Amino acid sequence: MEPILKFARHWGAPVAAVIFFSLWCVAEAGRMAPGLGLALATWYGTWPLVLITLSIAAAAWLPVASLALTALLLAGQLAHLIPPMYDNNWAIYIGSFVALAFISWTGQGRMRLAAAGANVFFAAIMAFLLLSWRYGAGVGWFISYGGDMLMLRHNGWQLFALLVLIAAACFTLGLLLAFYQERSSLFRARDLAQTTLRAAEVDLIVEQERTRIARDLHDVLAHSLAVIVAQADGTRYLSRDQPKAVLSALENIAGSARTALVDAQRVIEGVRDDGMAAPQPRLSDIETLVEGMQRGSLKIQSSESGTRVELSGGQQVAVFRIVQECLTNALKHGGRGTAVRLHFDWSGPGLTLHVASETASKQPAADPAPQRLGRGVPGMRERAHLAGGWLTAGPDGEHFRVTAFIPYAAGDSNTADEGGAGQLVLQPALAGMSVTAGEADHHG
Template structure:
């Protein structure tokens, strides 16, 4: 692409160089006549605008050469300005102008040869058909064309170097942009993971604490021992939640991804804590347990945890919660079903849709990220999950997690 616009600094540099060249050529031009001064001025103008407008520069240079030949002037020092003009046509001109510059170099060498070897000798009365005239003419044409084409080639080389630098600069900019996008994506993924973990830890622990606190409040007068046991459970759950929150905050501060995460062996403790909170959980596990990768174990644990948390918060705590874990060679299937509380069903109009709305957190005081978090956890490990009303009017969570073995890498 041509340089259609250049900075003022570059234009000022070109003008200064043209003036310096003019001062060097001026003594030689003063030895001639008015045609030399006109040609010198024209060549200086061509040099001044060679990067601002290479096409005008080439045209002005040709005009100066015509004036010089019309006045039958011999080669002068200012003729070297043609080299700078040809350099600029290939270095800064467009595609058409670039090839016009090459054509001008070849045609100019031919015209200069004819002018110096034929026209000037004729006008000065010399013999143009000497024994060595054609040899001299051939040498002059080859030398002048080589010099002019060399100047044009130097401009083409400079253009290639400049274009290469521009391509590398754009590649580096694109690489930096891609790295920034990847970094932002990684940060966003990490934030989402920590947000899911925070929600799972806090929501589950608070649900247990609320259930135990309600039980302790009603049993405080009639069953002090039960109230004391409930308060002890609240204390233990709160301490555990506080420890988990501290781990998550440490991840936020230090960007460490190796913090302890729950595994399948922690399911028993999870269910035991929910049972202590007053929920009747019935666990049925079939098939031979397979070894899962860390991410898959976390997904199974968190899905069960969130489903039990929803059952504790929105379900009928007097009815049992069925947790079924079915192991197969290709996947592990999870099914958690519970009955929706009567007041929750009433809030939804007694319909299954109302049960879904309440369990999904559409109530103003309910968490809004539980069902979404379970879907995300299943999808991240290549599984699937569905949550909705069951056939008995309750709520049912069904998930399928691929049985991918642990990686030792």
């Protein structure tokens, strides 16, 4: 259904014009001279048929020109420059209302109203032309048997009402088709937003699980390995008189613990076995993120001030994820068309990020449901904290504002990584024991 309507919206008017012209040629073939060219040249209904056909063809692409062609036909007939309608071809006028249907379908608000008003005026002129003895002998059961005033007074309002009724039916049909397509478009946008939100929710759950696992590894494994290294080295240095086998065993224990400590750090930091780090978003990816959310019907305005400073990799991930969460929340809670303002301020001792989004209007409910604490804001605060900064979030009048600060001096060891846990602080423990990756490999 959708492909057919899409085709008809763009090409339906020209196709309808060809069908309209062809059917009239077939219907009037008996009154035309042999041969299409001679027939159109001699038939009294040629000019009305041609002008109305062109009016239908131009309705979807050039609505003003379409209305102008109908007006040109009526003006030419009033001036006796174009032959009037007769009992057998007056229905050509209905083609003007077919053009109105396409204008109603494809046009916008003001054009629709202008076309509707113009066709009401056209219907009045058509009724006058069909009933006036100066231009014809009446149509159907509206036979011209008296002066203009008498005919208009007796039958004018009936014929005018009939033409307006046909025009209203065509206008309503076009309007219903337009509303149907707009409704389908809104449903598609809603489905896209729901899919995006579901994907974001899954990503959030995965990140939280990674955060928990990484913290457990750091708190348990790193501490235990550091204690093993310290005790093994301490025992080895304080007990030089121990047998060589014991000293060698203690040295092997300390070396293995150092190697395990470095390997644990690499696992926590998300490094693969082949040594290639998993791809992580950077500040340059925010533009792509904004474009994608704009396709999800957010109105995003982004700006920045000051001179941009290069942030560490983990800090860039933290900023990207905070912006992503803010935009996702704006779409989730504000809905389609929500306006969001992003501003990156590089002028201070760190990057200050300002995000302001419109809040959805809330209607008072008889039994309001209790508010549920979301996981997005605490997660953003945690990311900012791990990046060495801070974050505040809350409603401010008709907007929801998020302000985050990421200092330039913060090291990578305090920043957030893709898993949300950040690059865990294992370096101090390693430095305190004079342990490096190279030493661990040497002792391993």
